[in-house]
Amino acid sequence: MGVYSEDLRTRVVAAVKAGRGSYRELGELSELDKNTIGVWVKLERETGGVSPQKCGRKA
Secondary structure, eight states: OOOOOHHHHHHHHHHHHTTSOOHHHHHHHHTOOHHHHHHHHHHHHHHSSOOOOOOSOOO
């Protein structure tokens, strides 16, 4: 699985915040898993943005 674009993440999180549907409904429309949307909403709430986070450990 690749990294989703920041534009897609922003649009989906904005739709959730605007009340345009549940995680499941929006996931079906955008072909995403509801858990992925939940992670993005949590990330936006905690960091103020939806940019992909770096993976792995620090050297």
